[in-house]
Amino acid sequence: MADQTRTAASWQDDARRDLVRSFGDRMAMFVRGEGAYLWDDEGTRYLDFLAGIAVDSLGHAHPAFVEAVSAQAARLAHVSNYFATPSQLALAARLKRLAGTGESGRVYFGNSGAEANEAAFKLARLHGGTDRPRILALTDAFHGRTMGSLALTGKPWMQEPFLPMAGGVEFIDSTAEALEAVIDDRVAALFVEPVKGEAGVLPLPEGYLRAVREITRRHGALLIIDEVQTGAGRTGEWFAFQHEGIRPDAITVAKGIGGGFPIGALITFDEASELFYPGTHGSTFGGNALATAVADAVLDEIERAGLVENARVRGAQVRDAVDAIGSDLVAGTRGLGLLVGIALTHPVAKAVVTAAQQHGLIVNAPNDTTIRIAPPLTIGDVEIDEFARLFGAALATVSDALLLENADDAAPTPTEAPA
Structure with a gap:
């Protein structure tokens, strides 16, 4: 010790x-x-x-966190994603229910918010293919520090030591008018942080998510919402997008869902749930039995209490x-x-x-x-x-x-x- x-x-x-x-x-x-x-x-x-x-x-x-860690660690911690575990399936089902994906939703598990956003970046690429090379993100938003998530982060001072970034990402102001001015049918996705935490806890304007949901749907672009900091009930809804009653194509979560245990996830809705296929993404530790059991217990306690x-x-x-x-x-x-x-x-x-x-x-x-x-x-x-x-x-x-x-x-x- x-x-x-x-x-x-x-x-x-x-x-x-x-x-x-x-x-x-x-x-x-x-x-x-x-x-x-x-x-x-x-x-x-x-x-x-x-x-x-x-x-x-x-x-x-x-106590709920301590009991979940202790009980699951004494039972089974990790077996790789060649196999399923009860806690992995239970947490996926709970996240789908809380996010409101319906039966069409799917969940990819990683170990952090940055990893969840890396998976979301790949989701956008799979949706775009060669016909939709453009990805839009918001100025001054933060999505992580790995090379993919950093490419989505609208903070030039963070990117500068690591240039060049992954290509195709463009940054726009946080208004529906700014999106309307640049979007076309070559845009694969819009990434949105509903509250810009690292920019000073700046919520997006009221009605913004409803407006951009309509615009992205009209142009066939995915709306991907980064709920890493705002998810798991922190904003007074399970996820911040629910304040505006919209249905995104995907959300990323981490932080609060594990209550201190490292875990992240990409939750997909509707047609976006069919984009990944075997071999397109993976994580050795993602969705292991220990992490998913703890996260399921944390979310259960948030609900219960x-x-x-x-x-x-x-x-x-x-x-x-x-x-x-x-x-x-x-x-x-x-x-x-x-x-x-x-x-x-x-x-x-x-x-x-x-x-x-x-x-x-x-x-x-x-x-x-x-x-x-x-x-x-x-x-x-x-x-x-x-x-x-x-x-x-x-x-x-x-x-x-x-x-x-x-x-x-x-x-x-x-x-x-x-x-």
Whole structure:
């Protein structure tokens, strides 16, 4: 078992030496979690309002999660996709039901959201063939960091070190008018992130999904919706596309469906379900018995405990709590359910994250002017009241620092006293 008594300097040195630098310095060493709380290696408790970036749907060490891991690991973990397992079939059936695919739907399992989007990229290519070489995606959306999913990610600074990207992808603004201006019958698919999480928790305009569903259908293009961050009940519906009552051709899911266990999936609807055929895609670990049993148990608990409705109600409560703080640093809130972006009036998001951690609260800054919160779907009044207190204290800390900095900048430069 790893030594959990090392000093902060020691484990930071180990991380800098042994781990790739793509994540930068780690902000803490966490050794235990329970519910919405984490404890670091020094025994300090934190309220976790990030949940592994919308991953830990049930919080930490939830009995349903622990029991599913333990029971399935003691029974069967992996046999490869040459064979089926009961948990794999059960989870596929549950995902089809929750997404509303009907009997026509099919599920491909991978291990992450990026892998799910890689599969969706291939789905678009299979649909397009040589007659439809164009794929459209939204500016500033995020679909992953593998080469295929990165090609779909509308952030040039992420792509630049790895050019050239996979060809055929074009980026457009998030309006129906922008789609109408460029689409033709050579477009294979439109990829959509219903809430742009990495861009600052920016929901698409109301009615956008309904409009682009009609446009893509008219031109024979697939509508593929990335529900990696918004799925599993986080927005107050099982999937964000359900807020607009549409039927996509495919969705990608991951993060919250596993509650902390790595799993991703591509869920296809109608004719899109017939595009893959043997040999066109695969994953050694995708859909293994352990991952699918855990995900099925997590989704079962979300259903049983009414956590989709809880996300809707508590999300509104969290936004009201932020507004009630009354800080001059807060410009407003946005988002859906328990995926909330807090807009700041100054580019101090990183400072707010640091101050929050110092006060015992975990949040995230996707950019300089936004705080992202995505707590466990299980939170209630106690956790929200504590969040408001801790976040208010963090905002006050940063606000005081700004006032001091502005005062220093405004102070006259000392001059030498006359003789």
